[in-house]
Amino acid sequence: xxxxxxxxxxxxxxxxxxxxxxxxxxxxxxxxxxxxxxxxxxxxxxxxxxxxxxxxxxxxxxxxxxxxxxxxxxxxxxxxxxxxxxxxxxxxxxxxxxxxxxxxxxxxxxxxxxxxxxxxxxxxxxxxxxxxxxxxxxxxxxxxxxxxxxxxxxxxxxxxxxxxxxxxxxxxxxxxxxxxxxxxxxxxxxxxxxxxxxxxxxxxxxxxxxxxxxxxxxxxxxxxxxxxxxxxxxxxxxxxxxxxxxxxxxxxxxxxxxxxxxxxxxxxxxxxxxxxxxxxxxxxxxxxxxxxxxxxxxxxxxxxxxxxxxxxxxxxxxxxxxxxxxxxxxxxxxxxxxxxxxxxxxxxxxxxxxxxxxxxxxxxxxxxxxxxxxxxxxxxxxxxxxxxxxxxxxxxxxxxxxxxxxxxxxxxxxxxxxxxxxxxxxxxxxxxxxxxxxxxxxxxxxxxxxxxxxxxxxxxxxxxxxxxxxxxxx
Amino acid sequence: xxxxxxxxxxxxxxxxxxxxxxxxxxxxxxxxxxxxxxxxxxxxxxxxxxxxxxxxxxxxxxxxxxxxxxxxxxxxxxxxxxxxxxxxxxxxxxxxxxxxxxxxxxxxxxxxxxxxxxxxxxxxxxxxxxxxxxxxxxxxxxxxxxxxxxxxxxxxxxxxxxxxxxxxxxxxxxxxxxxxxxxxxxxxxxxxxxxxxxxxxxxxxxxxxxxxxxxxxxxxxxxxxxxxxxxxxxxxxxxxxxxxxxxxxxxxxxxxxxxxxxxxxxxxxxxxxxxxxxxxxxxxxxxxxxxxxxxxxxxxxxxxxxxxxxxxxxxxxxxxxxxxxxxxxxxxxxxxxxxxxxxxxxxxxxxxxxxxxxxxxxxxxxxxxxxxxxxxxxxxxxxxxxxxxxxxxxxxxxxxxxxxxxxxxxxxxx
Numbered sequence: 001x002x003x004x005x006x007x008x009x010x011x012x013x014x015x016x017x018x019x020x021x022x023x024x025x026x027x028x029x030x031x032x033x034x035x036x037x038x039x040x041x042x043x044x045x046x047x048x049x050x051x052x053x054x055x056x057x058x059x060x061x062x063x064x065x066x067x068x069x070x071x072x073x074x075x076x077x078x079x080x081x082x083x084x085x086x087x088x089x090x091x092x093x094x095x096x097x098x099x100x101x102x103x104x105x106x107x108x109x110x111x112x113x114x115x116x117x118x119x120x121x122x123x124x125x126x127x128x129x130x131x132x133x134x135x136x137x138x139x140x141x142x143x144x145x146x147x148x149x150x151x152x153x154x155x156x157x158x159x160x161x162x163x164x165x166x167x168x169x170x171x172x173x174x175x176x177x178x179x180x181x182x183x184x185x186x187x188x189x190x191x192x193x194x195x196x197x198x199x200x201x202x203x204x205x206x207x208x209x210x211x212x213x214x215x216x217x218x219x220x221x222x223x224x225x226x227x228x229x230x231x232x233x234x235x236x237x238x239x240x241x242x243x244x245x246x247x248x249x250x251x252x253x254x255x256x257x258x259x260x261x262x263x264x265x266x267x268x269x270x271x272x273x274x275x276x277x278x279x280x281x282x283x284x285x286x287x288x289x290x291x292x293x294x295x296x297x298x299x300x301x302x303x304x305x306x307x308x309x310x311x312x313x314x315x316x317x318x319x320x321x322x323x324x325x326x327x328x329x330x331x332x333x334x335x336x337x338x339x340x341x342x343x344x345x346x347x348x349x350x351x352x353x354x355x356x357x358x359x360x361x362x363x364x365x366x367x368x369x370x371x372x373x374x375x376x377x378x379x380x381x382x383x384x385x386x387x388x389x390x391x392x393x394x395x396x397x398x399x400x401x402x403x404x405x406x407x408x409x410x411x412x413x414x415x416x417x418x419x420x421x422x423x424x425x426x427x428x429x430x431x432x433x434x435x436x437x438x439x440x441x442x443x444x445x446x447x448x449x450x451x452x453x454x455x456x457x458x459x460x461x462x463x464x465x466x467x468x469x470x471x472x473x474x
Numbered sequence: 475x476x477x478x479x480x481x482x483x484x485x486x487x488x489x490x491x492x493x494x495x496x497x498x499x500x501x502x503x504x505x506x507x508x509x510x511x512x513x514x515x516x517x518x519x520x521x522x523x524x525x526x527x528x529x530x531x532x533x534x535x536x537x538x539x540x541x542x543x544x545x546x547x548x549x550x551x552x553x554x555x556x557x558x559x560x561x562x563x564x565x566x567x568x569x570x571x572x573x574x575x576x577x578x579x580x581x582x583x584x585x586x587x588x589x590x591x592x593x594x595x596x597x598x599x600x601x602x603x604x605x606x607x608x609x610x611x612x613x614x615x616x617x618x619x620x621x622x623x624x625x626x627x628x629x630x631x632x633x634x635x636x637x638x639x640x641x642x643x644x645x646x647x648x649x650x651x652x653x654x655x656x657x658x659x660x661x662x663x664x665x666x667x668x669x670x671x672x673x674x675x676x677x678x679x680x681x682x683x684x685x686x687x688x689x690x691x692x693x694x695x696x697x698x699x700x701x702x703x704x705x706x707x708x709x710x711x712x713x714x715x716x717x718x719x720x721x722x723x724x725x726x727x728x729x730x731x732x733x734x735x736x737x738x739x740x741x742x743x744x745x746x747x748x749x750x751x752x753x754x755x756x757x758x759x760x761x762x763x764x765x766x767x768x769x770x771x772x773x774x775x776x777x778x779x780x781x782x783x784x785x786x787x788x789x790x791x792x793x794x795x796x797x798x799x800x801x802x803x804x805x806x807x808x809x810x811x812x813x814x815x816x817x818x819x820x821x822x823x824x825x826x827x828x829x830x831x832x833x834x835x836x837x838x839x840x841x842x843x844x845x846x847x848x849x850x851x852x853x854x855x856x857x858x859x860x861x862x863x864x865x866x867x868x869x870x871x872x873x874x875x876x877x878x879x880x881x882x883x884x885x886x887x888x
Contacts (some may be wrong), residue, residue, distance in 0.1 A: 014727070022730050026740075033744040080668055104671045105558075193668050239556050283870035285821060287828055288862030291844060295858055399733055405733055422829065423734055425743045433740055437512040 003337040009451055015445040016257050019438070023214075026437035027207050036093050037223050037288055037428060044179035044224075063395060065089035068209055069221060075208065079199055082192040084109035088201075094149065096249060101151035106144045107189035110182070115180040122173035128169055147177070156181060182339045214435065217220040224429040232420060232432060233439075234293035240409070242325050243332060255344045259351025260383055264374075275349070282345040290338040296358040311312030334413045339405055347390065354386035361385075388458070391451050398447035399440045410449035480809065483882040484875075485486040493874035499708030500868060503609055508532060511563040511606035513550040518558040528561070533592040551591075564591055565603035567610035567838040574599040577854040596856040597642050598846055602838065604856060608864060610673025614827075615868065618754055619819040627812055630765030635804065637722040637766070638773025639796045650704035658697030665689050719770075726763040734760065735825065742832035753832050757819050765811045772804035779803075806883050811877035817869045824865045 038060055047059050064070045072088040079087070082103045090096040095116075102112040123144050130137040143163045149157060160181070165172040213220055219229035258274065265271040325332070358364065359382055367377045406418035413419070417436065424432040484494055503510060514527035525542070527550075533539050545553055548759040551564070551571075565571065569591070573585040580596040636645070669686055675703040704712040738756050745752055776782060777800055785795045826832045827841030846854075 014724070018724065018727050018731060022731050025728070025732070029740050042507055043625050077665065089850045100671065104668070124489065141864060193671065194665065196664050196668075229791070244510070279873070283817070283873050285824060285862065285869065287825060288858070288865060291858050402733075405740075407829065410829060418736075422739065425524060425736075425739050428743070435741065437732060440733040440736070444731040444733075467815060471800065 007316070007456055008449065011449045011452060017451075019441055019445060022441040023211055023438050024207070026434035027210060029437075030434055032257040033428060033430065035428055037067060037430070038069060038091060040428065041067070041223060047284065052131070053124050057124075061090065068206050068220075071209070072199075072205045073207060075201055076166050077199045077201070078196045080104070080193040081195045081197045082107040082109055082189070084113045085199070086113075098149055098151055099197070102184070104193045105151055105153075105190065106184050106187070107192035108184060108187055110124055111180070111184040111187060115177070115184045116148075118177045118180040119144060122177055123148065125169055125173060136167040140166040140168060140173070144173070153185065169376060185221075192283055196297075210396070210431070210434070214438065219435045220431045222424075222429050222432055224424075224427055229432050229435050233417065233436070236415060236417040236420040238321060238324060239414055240405060240418060241401055242321065242328075243335055243405055243409075243414070243416060246325075246332070247336045248343070248397065248401075250336065250340045251344040251347055255347035256351055256383070258344075258348040260355055260378055260386075262348070262352040263355030263382075263386075264361075264378065266356060269351075275352075278345040281341050282349070284342065286338050286342055287407040287411055289341070290335070290408050293334045293338060294411060330423055331412075333413075335405070335408050335414060338408050338411075347393070350389055351386060351392075354389050355382055358382045358386045391458070394447055394454065398443040398450075402436070402440050480882055483885070484878055485883070487878045490874050490878035493871040493878070496867060496871040497649060497875065500612060500871070504613040507609045507613040510561055511565060511567065511603070511609040512561045513564060513566045513569045514545075515550070515558045515560045515728030518555040520556055537861055560590070563594075563603065563605050563609065565593075565606040567602065567606045568836060569606065571597060571601040571603065573601075575599070577857065578606075579854070580856055587853055591705070595860050596752065598843060598854070598856065598857055604843065607623070607838040607843050608840065608860060610838050611843065611861065612864070614750060614833075614837065614839045615820050615823055615865075618750055618757065618823045619816045622754040622819050623761070623812055623815045625754065626760075626762040626815060627765055627808060629758065630762035630811075631769050631801070631805070631808060632763060633722045633725075633762070634766035634769030635796060635801050637719040637799060638770035638804070640716075640718050640792075641774075642717045642719045643715045644792075645716045645718055646699075647716050648705055648711050648713050650707070650710040652714075652716075654697050654701035654704060656859065658693050658700070661696075662690055662693040665693065669876045722766065722770075726766060729760060729763050735822070736798055738822065738826070739829070739831055742826070745832075748832050748834050748851065750833060750837065753823060756832075757822060761815060761818065763809055765815070766806040766813050769804055773800060776800050776804050810876050810880045810883060813872050813879055817872035817876070820865065820868050820872065 041063055042059065047056075047063075070089060070091045075205040080103070083100065084103070087096065087099065087103075087109075090099055099112060099116050102116065103109050106112055106169070123141075126137050126141050126144060130141055140163065143159055143166065147156065147159050147163075150159070160174055160178050161268055163170055163177075166174075210220055216232070219233070221227065222229055222232060262271045262274050355378075364377060364382055367381050368374075372381075405416065406422055408414075409416045410422055421433060421436045424430075424436075476664055484490065488835055493639055508531065509516065512528055512531075514531060516526070518525050518527070527542065529544065530539065530541055551569075564589055574593060574597045578584050578593060578597045582592055584597075586592050593603050593605070595608065597603055598607070599711060600821050605631065645744055666686060666689075669689065670682075738760065738851050741756055742752065782795060786792075790799075823839065824841040827837075827839040828845050829847050830842070833842065843857055843861040846857055
């Protein structure tokens with residue numbers, strides 16, 4: 001069995017960097033996404049506009065800290081020397097972009113930061129004033145708010161001019177900001193944005209926190225409702241696993257005998273008929289079938305209300321899986337049907353062509369010649385060898401069990417993994433999205449490993465990892 | 475079998491002939507969808523002059539000229555022309571027929587001025603004609619499938635071919651070059667990024683692009699120069715094998731480890747302005763691994779053939795043998811993969827628009843017509859049946875084509 005051991009080690013050795021890259025890609029996607037998750041969360045909790053700048057800032061910082069967004073994103077970064085070291089501390093994406101723009105234009109991170117802080121200080125001061133005397137402070141407030149969003153020098157000067165003419169503390173505020181802005185303008189070093197510098201942020205970064213948590217089994221919290229991602233996945237997994245497992249068992253259980261039967265009936269009418277039927281089934285889009293089934297089942301005239309396809313009553317999560325399955329059996333019927341027929345058709349056609357090939361072999365002729373009953377020839381000798389092509393399917397089965405039914409779940413409104421992830425993608429709930437993507441990656445690698453082991457174990461022709469990788473390149 | 479032989483085989487293959495004709499029809503509808511379903515007339519005559527508004531519309535779409543504002547404002551449907559020929563379906567996909575809002579059945583009562591304006595396949599909730607939507611959807615499906623899979627084929631063929639032809643030891647490069655090229659590539663991408671950052675929109679755009687171009691040329695020359703200089707050193711000048719096969723296979727492993735549909739959905743969710751071009755790009759960059767695997771396997775076989783050996787003995791350069799002699803003979807399985815890939819791409823596009831992600835809201839596709847059903851009003855069966863039927867037929871036809879092609883490949887080798 002040493003070959004198997006070697007193969008396993010080789011796979012695992014390659015899997016580690018692969019999974020690392022997958023985790024970085026999955027995590028990196030969340031950084032590329034538009035929008036401000038902190039703002040979204042504040043919006044949902046109703047803390048978005050408290051009317052007081054200082055309180056708003058405080059709740060923003062607090063939320064950013066809870067979501068871990070006030071840390072650098074990764075271990076290291078290549079940034080222009082024009083950027084200040086503490087850029088990442090500016091958790092507000094819009095303001096960070098403005099600050100970056102200022103740094104890039106003037107090439108001086110410290111002065112740009114000082115200017116931007118003076119604008120923020122001004123906002124803080126005017127905000128306090130606004131509560132006492134809104135009539136005077138409001139126009140100043142508006143001007144400052146706009147100022148915080150622009151990098152264009154001509155525009156900033158115009159805005160500062162307008163600001164000077166306002167009442168209240170506008171004069172002092174504007175003179176401070178003007179002083180800082182003049183200092184920034186007086187020392188332009190735009191070439192510094194072309195000089196890269198390597199910044200090392202250490203392990204106190206968002207990616208490290210996430211991935212080390214995942215490796216310990218703590219997947220972090222959802223950005224949407226603060227629930228642990230692990231718990232959400234567990235809740236969805238129950239549906240998805242039950243749906244996909246039963247569909248897979250059904251597909252294999254029906255497809256193998258069907259394929260063998262077709263191979264036996266080769267070039268006779270049952271074979272032709274089934275072939276056409278399976279070919280049609282294979283091309284039938286499952287979400288269309290699901291939609292039609294749903295359409296039919298919700299129609300009161302069809303008499304299918306016992307299926308309760310639109311059922312919303314979720315039983316207690318504490319009940320065990322079998323009870324759960326039994327309780328939801330009717331609701332699962334149509335989804336399982338829509339999930340099954342496609343893979344059934346595919347597997348059956350595969351089995352048929354594999355059997356077809358095997359039945360031409362000499363040893364089958366020998367078996368027949370020595371008078372073995374046909375049933376034994378088919379199942380003992382032929383089917384066993386025809387099963388090899390199916391082994392490669394195993395590699396894709398594990399990840400399919402996790403998130404294989406996105407569209408079907410969304411049609412039937414089933415709260416499984418697919419629906420959960422889809423909703424997370426729509427709602428920009430990234431901790432859930434990148435965790436699911438990464439776990440799918442792990443499961444794929446696991447599936448490939450299992451199919452490799454089975455290959456080496458069952459196929460006497462392949463005895464080493466080299467031969468396997470030559471035969472099947474994954 | 476060469477392309478011509480393949481062509482003849484496909485048209486002779488009796489059981490697959492319907493698929494070929496269906497796909498011709500599909501392509502024709504996709505290409506000429508503007509002439510088949512449009513609220514504008516094909517041609518009309520007014521005040522002694524001929525007008526061809528659909529041509530005008532097409533020119534306007536590519537930025538040449540404008541549509542005749544008078545008719546656009548008035549509404550094409552409301553205007554009574556002296557003499558007019560309208561398209562087969564006198565509605566565009568985005569036309570809203572205010573008199574037939576709320577999903578009118580094809581058989582039910584419709585408020586139309588003339589049988590000519592009947593909605594043969596009904597309307598959807600907001601009064602769009604379903605038949606026009608299907609025709610426009612054919613164009614979207616065709617273009618996404620074709621351009622997406624073309625990109626995938628180019629990437630897959632390139633990577634599969636170099637992986638198969640050179641393997642892990644065939645391609646050598648000096649350490650100096652690897653370092654120099656790697657560093658300048660990094661530097662150049664940093665330069666592009668830094669150069670565009672912190673610019674005010676619209677400020678000297680042309681000059682900016684010239685600067686970027688000049689910078690890239692500079693980096694290219696710099697890379698060459700550094701490589702040339704470093705190669706003088708005996709240690710850095712040593713040639714080491716580039717393990718192309720290894721790296722390409724690692725790349726496919728990473729891509730295959732990600733759940734395709736969810737990954738595509740997640741990528742599309744990061745885009746601020748959805749567009750069908752992104753879907754093409756994503757399909758192209760994610761779905762090449764199967765094609766690469768086939769080309770690589772074929773290349774492994776072809777490179778040991780005698781004529782390739784002969785070319786090598788004759789002293790032809792590797793790149794010439796690969797692109798001119800080995801690759802054309804390794805493309806057989808690509809046709810099969812391309813046909814099945816098109817089926818997959820059409821399905822992906824349909825699923826994406828069915829789920830409502832990645833496409834602009836106003837784009838009408840087969841999937842988006844079906845999206846209006848679940849959860850909401852389930853009465854209008856025509857919104858489910860017709861688009862689904864087209865998706866089914868298209869996928870079926872591409873699968874059938876793939877089947878025929880693989881049969882052609884088998885008979886070709888026998």
